[in-house]
Amino acid sequence: MQIKNRKLKVNNKGITLIALVITIIVLLILAGVAIATLTGDNGILTKAASSKEKTDKASAEEAVKLEYLGSIDNTGKFNYEDFKTNVKNNLGLQDTDIIDNGDNTCTVKYNGYDVTLDIATGNIVVPLEPAKVGEIVTGSNKKYTEGGETAVIPVGFGIVPGLDDISEGLVITDHFNETTGKSDGNEFVWIPVPTVVAESEEQGTANKAMAINLGTAENPQYRGLLYDFTDTGSEVMSGCTTTTDYYREPAYLTDSSYADASSYNTVGITEESLQSDYNNMIKSVNINHGFYVARYEISLDENKNAQSKKNERSSDASQTDTNSWYGLYTKAKTYNKASVVSSMIWGSQYDAMMNWMHKDSNINVNSPTPVTGAVRNQDTERRTGYVETDKIKNVYDLLGNSREWTLEANNSGFRVYRGGNYSYSFLPAYCSNDNPISTYDGYGSRLTLYIK
DSSP states (O other), rough: OOOOOOOOOOOOOOOOOHHHHHHHHHHHHHHHHHHHHHHHHHHHHHHHHHHHHHHHHHHHHHHHHHHHTBOTTTOOOOOOHHHHHHHHHHHOOOOOGEOOOSSSSEEEEEEEEEEEEEEOOBBBOOOEEEEOOOOOOOSEEEEETTTEEEEEEEETTETTTTTTOOOOEEEESOOOOOTOSBOOEEEEEEOOOSSEESHHHHHHHHTTTTTESSSSSSSSEEEEEEEEESSSHHHHHHHHTSSSSSSSSOOOOTTTTTTTSSTTOOOOOOOHHOOOOOOHHHHHHHHHHEEEESSOOOOOOOOSEEEOTTTTTTOOOSSSGGHHHHHHHHHTTTTOTTEEEEOOOOOHHHHHHHHHTTTTTTTTTTTSSSSSOOOOOOSSSSSBTSSSSSSTEEEOOSSSSEEEEEEEEOOOOEEEESSSSSBBBBOOEEEEOOOOOOOOOOEEEOOEEEEE
16 A cells, blocks of 8 residues: 655744734733823823712811801801801811811811811802912912911902002002003902901991891891991991981982982892892902902093093093993993902992001091092093092092992982092092982092902
């Protein structure tokens, strides 16, 4: 039998070294992608940890906030002592875990988190980053601390270099000149208000508060505390928070000749809208412990919008019929910045400014001294900020240039104006009233801003 030789076919196919190296490289790349997906700033594990951190922090804040709500008594008022007791009993904390910050806020240390509450409102206070002098704030509001005092600097504004002393009137601007670095924008002065809401008119005299709450914590109905000034101090006008026919705010006019319901009111003023505007202002001042007042009296830009700039002709009531109180009220709302709300100055804001200035022993807002030279020529010198000596705490024209309409009211048909005008130097704290449709050329106003 013949056996045939057959060649054995050998399959030489296999993984080459190059293919192996490529495979390993691909696997390493995939592993790197997987690791990056899991870790890193935007990784799954990092996001999960961050999400847990946010959830835990929110839970801690919610627990503290519930204890705040549980410490409001039957009259709607918050009881701080009850709050501290409830926090200790219900959250298992010690006295050392509850810190009174001395600025109407307290910090509760719970579950590894510091939860800061505004005692007056119960709102969680988010720590603000520090602001730098000479730089416009972007992103979110910042804070500036100097001499133990703090001011909130809103987005779109920056602290003017050389005018950064809070006790002497910190000035902010909405624009710096790109070439000189100096302010060439609208300027405003920070007015600190340590105590915003008092429990009574009598307490207001003691702590110089701006308002009392006649409503509840959940549904506040704030009423302005208005002051009488003397050479040595000030006291709240008795009954100003309950009267319907004397100095008061917020107030809707009902007199048939000058009423807010008349044809002069083309801006939709109602009793409800005034109360809402006042509530929102007080809430903001309560949270931020201050507000901004225009450094200069109101003037108008080329688009007829309100501004606060030096050496501009003040917007007075004689220019057109719409520049009466109603017209100036409307124009005060035209200063638009997303981080703040603008308004004609409220009477209680004006008085808060006076009280802040008056507490300095060198300043008597019930006297024309130390400010002099307020009287000026109507045609050539009638410009806000023109007279350098008519300035207190970096705020100009409190004695001269224009009397300043406020949102305060008297009787059923009058609005209140403050200070003096170009022809006669009244006291900074001077207070009188007139019908709001008057077009006297010495009537102007002043902007205020509160932080959103």
